[in-house]
Amino acid sequence: MREEDEMHKVFDQLEKRAPKQLEVLMSLISKGQENWVATNQLKNLSTNAIKALITKGILEQQDVEVSRFKSHESDLSSFVLSALQEKALEEIKNSFSEGKNALLHGITSSGKTLVYMELIKASLALKKQVLYLLPEIALTSQLVERLKAFFGDQLMVSHSKFSTNERLEVYFKCLQGEPLLVVGTRSSLFLPLTELDLIIVDEEHESSYKQFDPAPRFHARDSALYLARLMQIPVLLGSATPSIETYFNAKNGKLTLIEMLERHDGSSLPSIELINMLEQRRQKRNKGIFSDVLLSEMQHVKSDGKQSILFQNKKGYVPVIECTQCGWTPKCINCDISLTYYKFQNNLRCHYCAYSRPPVDQCPACGHNGLELIGYGTERIEDELSIYAENLKTDRLDYNNTRRKTAHKKIIDAFSKGELDVLIGTQMISKGLDFDKVKLVGVINADHLLNFPDFRANERSFQLMTQVAGRAGRRKEQGKVYIQSGRPEHPVLQWVKSSDYQQLYSNELAEREAFSYPPFKRLIKLTYKHKDALALHKAVQTIRQELHMVFGDRILGPEKPYVSKIRNWYLMNFLLKMDNENSAIRKDKAQLQMSIDKLERDRQYKGLRWTIDVDPI
Ligand code: ADP
Numbered sequence: 001m002r003e004e005d006e007m008h009k010v011f012d013q014l015e016k017r018a019p020k021q022l023e024v025l026m027s028l029i030s031k032g033q034e035n036w037v038a039t040n041q042l043k044n045l046s047t048n049a050i051k052a053l054i055t056k057g058i059l060e061q062q063d064v065e066v067s068r069f070k071s072h073e074s075d076l077s078s079f080v081l082s083a084l085q086e087k088a089l090e091e092i093k094n095s096f097s098e099g100k101n102a103l104l105h106g107i108t109s110s111g112k113t114l115v116y117m118e119l120i121k122a123s124l125a126l127k128k129q130v131l132y133l134l135p136e137i138a139l140t141s142q143l144v145e146r147l148k149a150f151f152g153d154q155l156m157v158s159h160s161k162f163s164t165n166e167r168l169e170v171y172f173k174c175l176q177g178e179p180l181l182v183v184g185t186r187s188s189l190f191l192p193l194t195e196l197d198l199i200i201v202d203e204e205h206e207s208s209y210k211q212f213d214p215a216p217r218f219h220a221r222d223s224a225l226y227l228a229r230l231m232q233i234p235v236l237l238g239s240a241t242p243s244i245e246t247y248f249n250a251k252n253g254k255l256t257l258i259e260m261l262e263r264h265d266g267s268s269l270p271s272i273e274l275i276n277m278l279e280q281r282r283q284k285r286n287k288g289i290f291s292d293v294l295l296s297e298m299q300h301v302k303s304d305g306k307q308s309i310l311f312q313n314k315k316g317y318v319p320v321i322e323c324t325q326c327g328w329t330p331k332c333i334n335c336d337i338s339l340t341y342y343k344f345q346n347n348l349r350c351h352y353c354a355y356s357r358p359p360v361d362q363c364p365a366c367g368h369n370g371l372e373l374i375g376y377g378t379e380r381i382e383d384e385l386s387i388y389a390e391n392l393k394t395d396r397l398d399y400n401n402t403r404r405k406t407a408h409k410k411i412i413d414a415f416s417k418g419e420l421d422v423l424i425g426t427q428m429i430s431k432g433l434d435f436d437k438v439k440l441v442g443v444i445n446a447d448h449l450l451n452f453p454d455f456r457a458n459e460r461s462f463q464l465m466t467q468v469a470g471r472a473g474r475r476k477e478q479g480k481v482y483i484q485s486g487r488p489e490h491p492v493l494q495w496v497k498s499s500d501y502q503q504l505y506s507n508e509l510a511e512r513e514a515f516s517y518p519p520f521k522r523l524i525k526l527t528y529k530h531k532d533a534l535a536l537h538k539a540v541q542t543i544r545q546e547l548h549m550v551f552g553d554r555i556l557g558p559e560k561p562y563v564s565k566i567r568n569w570y571l572m573n574f575l576l577k578m579d580n581e582n583s584a585i586r587k588d589k590a591q592l593q594m595s596i597d598k599l600e601r602d603r604q605y606k607g608l609r610w611t612i613d614v615d616p617i
């Protein structure tokens, strides 16, 4: 029977035997957009009739996850700005009226969001649109809820994970020029915001603003600045730990520097203690990966009815497994990287491609039975914590793609409600979370961050640790942070300890100048790839000659990247350093394009691919 015929039959039957139910059904049909209605729209209808319709199988009751966030938090419905916030707001407005963009450098919990909200309010009052960029939405449901409580239906969230219908709705509202606050990630820059009045780039230092793969490769912060110039509207960048480039621009007057260097309620920043793990081990005070102080403080915090956060930037159980006899380690068959062991799923997985395999008990190279687990991922930390502190209730927050999308929100909610004592996470937990009861933050291993082979390692480490530390003691009571490291004397750790952004900045700036890196120079990364290692090797030698002829020693490479094979493509990088000056950059880009084209025409390099990344991060 066709659907329509079936419907008619149902209507006929109801009309004869249950007119009340027919009435309810008709009213529901008029309300439902896509064959469903929300229960809160059923208020005026007879519950008995609805129940009867459900029993008959005409209606179906379903629990659905509502993607637009609930607006139960309304503590900010009538906030008053602190004097410092008020001052910052005035300075921002002055800067905008002079046609200048601004950087709001406000320490964690200084209340930057409230300053943004005032600016948004002013734009909406003029029936204009505001774009509020965030590095990540999944983790910021807290923030979105706060904004939703305040701006109600004028707030739209733009997210690539939304259904086509939801995205179309946002798209058309933007296009029609409705007064809107659009909160979104980098892709929302492409919405047709016809009445755009202001762009806010929150956490402007975040590297996830850069889209790298797939192309187009762009940085949302820089693109926002460009878009705003075209539209002649202002941009506000905000961060507790600005990127070196942005702070440099602020110091040089390209941006107005506005500072909020106190927390909104005058509470102190957390006290930060560095723990020497070498000493801990020498004195046998540690238990596994944990120092004695960190373990005992977690217990104190729990008995005070407070919570802890542990940070470790590695997911899975262990990042490396090694044979104690011959040094063999399981590697990905498609990528040049060791496989991470996941205990719960009981497999070994590659973080660069989808490859996974069962774990090994015995070394396939030498037959030895002793395989050693090297390093700690969040999963192992949770496991060990349950041995040394079995009374603590824990959960993990990390990019584990086997978990469902909503799992993050559930964990964050559970932690907010105090159902957990300890939240263990990767850098996900550094991003904008605002919990009342977090007293303690532990950084399990700072050395991983500091040792990362990249010219931004110091900057990144400082940013990450400062942001994570900022999760502690956000309400009156001072929080405590323990950073475990084998090198507590490392200058970056000292600056984190004393919250000394200025020291980080001046030291980094001197280094960048000495070694010709941004912001003094601009960079282009040119990556060549080939499925055949030898062919790639030959090709890059020729390319090297060509590029050297044109650019001299301003071109570095070819150099093997940290992961030199991904998904069966072998990789080699060149790095071009350019003077930070528009005409020089234009000339370099044109010349680079010519060299690339020339090589591409050469038939012997068939199978060779290349990608270009301007301002790589
Ligand atoms: P930041 O983004 O600078 O780290 P937030 O804007 O998230 O800080 O503010 C931190 C917390 O302080 C939030 O819970 C916010 O509601 C609260 N807050 C900030 N300013 C005020 C204010 N003027 N009055 C009341 N609460 C405030």
Ligand code: ZN
Pocket (backbone or CB within 6 Å): 323, 324, 325, 326, 327, 328, 363, 364, 365, 366, 367, 368
């Ligand atoms: Zn072996």
Ligand code: ZN
Pocket (backbone or CB within 6 Å): 332, 333, 334, 335, 350, 351, 352, 353, 354, 355, 567
């Ligand atoms: Zn792989």
